[in-house]
Amino acid sequence: MSLFSTPGPAGVGEDCADDSRLRDFAAVFFRNRMAKAGIFILAVLIVSAVFAPLIAPYEYDEQDLLATLEWPSREHIFGTDEFGRDIFSRVVYASRISVMVGIVSVTIGIFFGGLLGAAAGFYGGAADDVVMRCIDVLLAIPAILFAIAIAASLGPGLFNMVLAVGISSIPYYARILRGSVLSIREQEFIEASRAVGSSNIRILFRHVIPNCLAPIIVQGTLGVADGILYAAALSFIGLGIQPPTPEWGGMLSGGRSFIRDYSYMTLFPGLAIVITILALNFVGDALRDALDPKLRDR
Template sequence: MTSNVAKGTMTVEKKKNKKRSQWAEVWRRLKKNKMAMLGLAILTILVLTAIFADFIADYDNVVIKQDLVNKLQGPSAEHPFGTDEFGRDIFARMIHGARVSLRVGILAVGISIIIGGTLGAIAGYYGGKLDNVIMRVMDIFLAIPSILLAIAIVSALGPSLMNLMIAIGISSVPSYARIVRSSVLSIRDQEFIEAAKAIGANDLRIILKHIIPNALAPVIVQGTLGVAGAILSTAGLSFIGLGIQPPAPEWGAMLATGRPYLRYAWHVTTFPGLAIMITILALNLVGDGLRDALDPRLKQ
């Protein structure tokens, strides 16, 4: 009896060590990709900046308080990125804008993964008519450009932070549903799934404990790239007035309000535009690095 318990304990430990070694191997391969590590470093700085934005710049007194006497000033020691058309510090507004953009991007992708992943797992696991119905509905959504679908949803619900996240999240659901479905189709007929069924595991346990963990790699990669797309969609919707409403700082809205002053106050639009570009570039670099690190075909 003691011998059986010991063997069981050793088996569990081996599984844990194997799981740890797999993620350690992914991290080891990711560290070899210099561009991915550069993107990760940039993202780390952005996340820390967003977390500690209130300590860097006071929201009420610096970010939204107007100072018309000092409007449209160029970069200086007092205002590193200059001031906007209302005399507000652009650097402070960009810091707080990073919090908004990252929050919308991450939560919108979370909504997409939860809804799309659930639908994709159900369609791929059960197949048949249910699969056909779910995927035809996803095809209908895919036929509509995601930005137009997001515009329609925000227009119907009204412009706000929550509605913006819902709109961008729903518009990206079909992509995650198709990715998860394809992964489930390649996994559901494997031997360990048959073994789980043989010992009496129900469908929910099989999907949550066996299928989803083995289908995470492409979802993680797509999710990283999806955050970049969500941030870009947020900036686009805010640029046309359907996103974050003034005076709240958001990079796309800052581009829109600074557009009339582009010829003689270049800094008003240049720095928010650079922030969007650098953030999306960093996310794409990390996404490409994760794709290479998680792809078993690239292992040496």
């Protein structure tokens, strides 16, 4: 958020390189074919989430009791479930939930985890010890178990599920940000900004945290994948979204009892999960490579 507009066309070629860092980054990022594929899939996912009512041929809860358990056909390209609901429409609508859960849970994780980790790393001493030992305890619990425990105690529902997934990811972001803050706070420009009279809070938010963003961006991207997966898992065991709202995990769970005779019922929501997670991982890996100068010039 620079106060200064970038200079206009300058005389010397070198001077035009104001966004060179971003351009470098984009060049490295898009050199990776997996990243391109990942970005494309994510774009499709987001479009389908936003425009679900326009894309889906049927309502997600529209039952057609004369056409239950139909294999994929021209009217129902992913087939229908035991209530005659169009699976394609349901998969499309479910992407809304998944995108929302993924993004919101990561936001919760980054916000609270980042704040805790940054404060612990920056202030050090007793604050660091107390916060990080608590985080260590939480890290000892597998994240999915932790999410299940929170969801079980809060009760089912979209909001509680998002909260559970978000909270269970806090320790990971806290660890990462603390590590970055520890290395940044020893740099000379931090001392220099103390020497111009900046307060601690100002140094932390204006100078330390902006320099710690790269690993958080990478972890956040991969975290969206985790969030979607955990949400699916919670819904699968009945702690997440309740029917009839479609959710990929919940749809898998519903199709489970028909898996022998009507495997398409689990196939399509399963594929949706797999492809989304794969795409997010491609993007996350490519981001990591592009943001890490050591890996750049391979």
